[in-house]
Amino acid sequence: MIEARHLRVLRAVSTTGSFSAAARELGCTQPAVSQQMKALESSAGTPLLIRTGREMRLTEAGEALVRHASGILAGLTAAEEEVAAIAGLRAGRVRLVSFPSGSSTLVPGALAALRAAHPGTQVSLVEAEPPRSVEMLRDGDCDIALAFRYGTTGGEWDDLVVRPLLTDRLIGLVPEGHRLAGAAAVGIGELADEPWIAGCPRCRRQLVEVCEASGFTPRIDFATDDYPAVIGLVGAGLGVAVLPALAIESVRPKGARTVTVEPAVEREIVALTLPDLARVPAVAATLDQLSRVAAR
């Protein structure tokens, strides 16, 4: 087995013309070069160098090796350079999956900061709701999954790296002319008889749980993943809703008014990744930018 290190030394010997000069160039001692060349000749099975008194010449086999060495060492340095670019964030690809309200708020700021700090990185963004996004993460189809959970249930993600980003309060949304439109805080029970407009399946389940804890079952007339649509429906006076603050932040609630809802319900928004991926520079940098944007 010929080693690349030996080829590097052989090339240095070939260009400098002496063991000592090659050793100086390589930053080691002359016997080290001498021994490496002996080892290389041993593994080659034939002499590679001709030691005459005056100069150091290559044999035919030595010339063949030097000829190949350039390509091999070039390939090695190219590989090292590419890996170093990824490790040094001059390159690197991050595949991000986010739920809709995250991708419209947290993600743009984080990606802008990432791009500014490390122009070579490339990020792709796909939208998916938590159960599916975590599955994609485990299947290797993405590197970071933005997800959320209501309360720290725990247990479902303990094989993942969970980076908490922020906690998101649920905010009530009522039509502008509604009797509770100006209230400082509204008990959820006061909305027991209203028609409801629900969000995504998880949010809907959470809504039902909270309402049932308050003693009623909400009458859900509409359910849609599309938060602007929810707001539009509320604004049209078709019902009330509770939405994560994050979902409202990026939308101007036209015709609807926000009210604080009691009891306070929070959802925790986290970034998920695999333990090994968390150590990939581009992934770590993206996580950091997400944390930074979330801290605002």
Add this chain to the structure above:
Amino acid sequence: MIEARHLRVLRAVSTTGSFSAAARELGCTQPAVSQQMKALESSAGTPLLIRTGREMRLTEAGEALVRHASGILAGLTAAEEEVAAIAGLRAGRVRLVSFPSGSSTLVPGALAALRAAHPGTQVSLVEAEPPRSVEMLRDGDCDIALAFRYGTTGGEWDDLVVRPLLTDRLIGLVPEGHRLAGAAAVGIGELADEPWIAGCPRCRRQLVEVCEASGFTPRIDFATDDYPAVIGLVGAGLGVAVLPALAIESVRPKGARTVTVEPAVEREIVALTLPDLARVPAVAATLDQLSRVAAR
């Protein structure tokens, strides 16, 4: 510094999908693979593999390395193959320099045998007289120099590998009608008054030395490197000559008769090479074939 050995292991891990399978394929134990991958990740500065419970996946950097690995390992095996071909005499070049009478007798047989035994070898032949041929050898312009010397003078070639091939007697040559044409043996002094035809400069110098040892200085009318010309001149009755037996062997002495000359003068024909070159397989094989042909 990324090592080729690590790339080989990484590629095996990538294709087999597990450390254990890679270890089986590479003929080593699983911890060896595990440690090599850890070392490779350390020198890469970023994770290369994602260990999920079920499967082993590559990171972006890992994919980059595997992509480069094929070219690098292919280059290495190509280099090994080329060197192995030279070492195994399936290839190899020998540059031979011979003096004229050697190239017409010893060399053809040796090269034919070499070609028969190792068809991949290539031999080039150049003619040069000893002082020049040894200089070419030392300058790296040839691999083997066929040379000769009168008596084992020694001292001039002690940094070279000297392979004696055969000893060549000087034989007298007189015109067919000469008074000594039928003699069994002729003392050199009996030719003191003859006109002489001399060969190459070294042979000429040797002739003068021998004659002066016998008490006379030969009158040299002609001198030429071209042995057939010498024989032609003798055949034309223009003088007498002494020539190496080897020089006469390949020429039909037309109009001239050979006579044994006393005292017997021998020249030793040797093959010269550099110590390192003597260990080059193609050179060693050529030397062996020269010895074998000379033994006949």
Add this chain to the structure above:
DNA sequence: GCGACCCTGCAAGTAGCGCTTATGGTTGAA
């Protein structure tokens, strides 16, 4: 011709690398 400098080879000592065996923990399947 002689001395000085440079280069290579050899030897010994040492540090570190890399392999092995053994063991524990985890995952996935029966």
Add this chain to the structure above:
DNA sequence: TTCAACCATAAGCGCTACTTGCAGGGTCGC
């Protein structure tokens, strides 16, 4: 739940590869 497969880690050990030091030999300049 049990079993099999797999990965990680630790300890032990042999070997590789470097270093320093020294001797021999060649070349160049004085």
